[in-house]
Amino acid sequence: MITHLALAVALTLTPVPHRQAPLSQCALPGRTGWTDEGHDTDHRQFRKATGVIRAVMLFVDFPDAPASGSTQEYEDALTPAAGWLRTASNGRARLAITPVRTWYRMPSASTTYGFERGISYEQHQQYVRDAVAAADPEVDFSAYDIVYIVPPKNAAAVTFSPTYLYDPAAPGVIADGRPVRWSVTLGQDMWRWGYKVIDHETGHVFGLPDLYAFTGTDYHRFVGGWDLMGLISGPAPRYFGWHQWKLGWLDDDQVACAVSGHYRLGGPTRLVVVKTGETSAYAVEARTRTGLDDKACSNGVLIYRVDSSVATGEGPIKVMDARPDQAPAAGCHQLDDAAYAPGQVFTDEAAGVRISVTGEASVEVERLPIARNM
Template sequence: MQQPTWRRIGPALRGTRPARRGIALGSVAALALAVTTSASTGRLMEGAQSAAGSVALARGTTLGPCMISGTMGVQMTEGVPTPPGYSRSTGTIRALNLMVDFSDAPGQGSAMDRLAEFFPQTSEWFRTSSYGRLDYRPESPLPDWLRMPKSFEEYGIERGAPFDPGYRTLVEDIVATADPDVDFRAYDFVNILITPNAGPSALDTVLSVTFAGNHEAPVADGVPVSNASFVYSRQDDGSGSYRETGYRVLPHENGHVFGLPDLYTQDGGGAVGHWDIMSEDWGANNDLLAWHKWKLGWLDDDQVGCAASSGTTEHTLSPLARSGGTKLAFAPLGEKTGYAIEARTRGGNDEAVCKPGVLVYRVDAEVDTGHGPVTVSDATPDSGGCTRRPNVHAELSDATYGVGETFTDRKTGVRVTVAGVTDDGDYRVHVTRP
C-alpha cells in the first residue's frame, strides 16, 4: 500500500480566520476506492462495504441516477455511498478521548476541564444535526493528562506536517502510554485533545487535523488507530463567544472520520460560506448541507427527490432545521456531478441564517477535499451579504433564493424556481431540465 498522503490548505483570504490544515488522508488505496454499485439497482456489489450508515444500503432505481460517484484517486469524494474505511455515522458510536500534554507544554488546569470544552456540546450538535440518528458517546477512561515521553518540539508537528514521521511517532507513544488502561477495540475513533499551550495559537496557525481511513496507522489491541482527530489550541476569536462556539472545531474534525471533505479552499470559505461546518467552523453555529446528511445516512430515501428526467418536477422541501419531510432535491448532470436544492431557515444548528430560503449548490464527486467539491450559487452576487457576525462569510449569507426567484444554469439548461411557501413553512420548488 502507498504511504499515507495529506493535503495542505493555504492561507485564508485577508480578513478571515486562519485557514485550517487540510485533512490528512490515509493511503490512496484505502480512501479513494470507489464502492462499486450495480448500474441497474444501485445496490452495493457483494463484498463491498461502507462505514457511513444507511446511505450504503440498497437503493431503489429512482435514486440511482442521483447517486453520483468519483473515480478511484479522488480524495474524500462527495460521491454516494461513502467509500469504506471511515467510522459509522448512524446508531451509537463510542469516541475515545485522550487529553495529552508534554514536558515542554505541561497541561494547564485539569484534563477534564479540557474535555469539558467540547462535551456535551459536540454530542448535542450531532444529535441535532442527525435528527437523533447518531448517538455520540464520548468516553474518557483516563481522567488525567497523558504525558508523552518526548517533548512537543521533538515530534516536529507543524502546519502541513504529514503523518510520517511525527504523527506516527506521536500515535505510537500515545498507544504505548495509554494501552495498559485502555482497550482500543471498544471505540469507533479517537479524539486527541492536546493541551492548548502546545504549539501556536489557533489565531495564528491552525494545527487541528484528522487522519481518516488510515489503515497504515499504528495498531492498538489488534486494531489500527485509523480514524483519529487531533485538536490543538483554542478557537477563541476574542469576541467573548468561546464558551458557546469554541467546541465546533471537533464536529468539523469528526466530520472527516465520517468521510466528509473540507469545503473551504486555498482562498478560504468563499465556495460554501457558513452553510456547512465543513466550510467554516469558527463563529456562530451552523449545520451540514442536506447532501452531507444524505451521505451520512441521516435522511431516508423518501426524503430525497431525484430530478433526473426531462421536464419539470415539483418538490416540497421542509426546512433542514426541522425533522421529517423532504429535505433534498437533486438534479444530476451525469454520473459525477449535479445540483442539490434544500431549504434553510434559522433553527436547530443553523444559528446565523439571516435570509431564509432555498439554497442551490453544485456537488462534484470528482473534486478532491479542500479543492472546492461543493459550490454554492449566490442569488444576490456582490451584495455584501446580510450578516456582520464575526467569522461568518458575509457575501454568501444571502445566497438563498426566495419566492419567485429562479436559478438558471445556462450551459445545461437546468432551472430551479421557488414557486411558493406553504402554511407550514415548506418551500415549493420547481426543477426544470431539457
C-alpha cells in the same frame, strides 16, 4: 452560462406535476480516492455515520509543555460536540465520548511533531502512536472507534486539529490487538472554534471533504458559512442535505431525484437533486433560522452544485448566490445571504437546468436545451 434572475412571474406559475428518476441515478460516485462527495464511501477507511460511535478522549502533555490542573476544563469545552452531532444527524449518530481524566506524558517535545510545518502523515501517525502507547496500560482501545487526543493550553506548538485516517494498506497504529483507525488530534485552534471542531473533524472520519478553499485569500468562497465542513463558526453550520443523505441521516424517501416539475421542500421531501453529469448535480433544500441554523444570515431555498470528482479543499460543493451584487449584512460572508426567495430563478444554461422558486419552500424544476459553446 449560469444566471441568477429575479422573476416575479414565478409566483403565478401553475404547479406542474413532477417527474422523477430512480434515486440511485442521483447518487454520485466518488472519484478522488479520498474524502469526497460520492455515495460509494469505503467503510474500511471511513466510519459509518450512524448508530453509537464510541470515542475515548485522551489528555496528553509534553516534556517541554507540562500540564497544570485537571482535565475538567478541556472536557467541558469539547464534549458538547456529542449533543450537536446528535441533533445535526436527526438523532442517527450518537457520539459516546469517554474522557480518561489524567494527563499522559508524551515521549517527545511538543515541537518535534511537525504541527508548525503542516505535519506529514508519518509525523501525525507517530503522534497518535505515542499518545496511544502512553495510555495503553490503562485504556482498552479495542472498545473504541475514535481516539480524541487533547493537549494542554501551553503546548503552543500543537497549533491545529487534523484528523488521522487509517490506511488499510499499511500496518498503522496497533493497540489491544487491532488498528486504531481514526483519531482527531486537537490543537490550540480548539479554543477558537469551540467544541464544533470535534464535529467538523469527525465529519472527515465519516468521509466528508473540506468545503473551505485550501488556496487563495477568500477561504470561504465556495460555501460561506452554510455547512460545518466549510466554516466551523459559520452562522448556518448544519450539514447540507446532500451530506445528510450521503451519511444515512436522511431516508431515501426524503430525497427526490428530479427530472422536472414542482417540488415542495421541508415536508416529506427534504432534498431535491437535479443530476447534470456523471459526477455532478444541483442540490436544493429549504433553510430557515431555526435550530442549529438560528443565526443564519438568510432564509429560503438554498441551491448548490455538487461535484464528486472535485478534491477536498478545491470546491466539491459550491453554493449558488441569489444576491451576487448585494453586500451581505455585517458579520456575514458574501455567500451567507445566498438563499433564494420566492420569485427568484436560477438557470444554468450549460447544464440545461432552470430552478424557479415558487414559494418559501417550493420549486419548479425545468430541463432546457443544453447550450453549446457557451
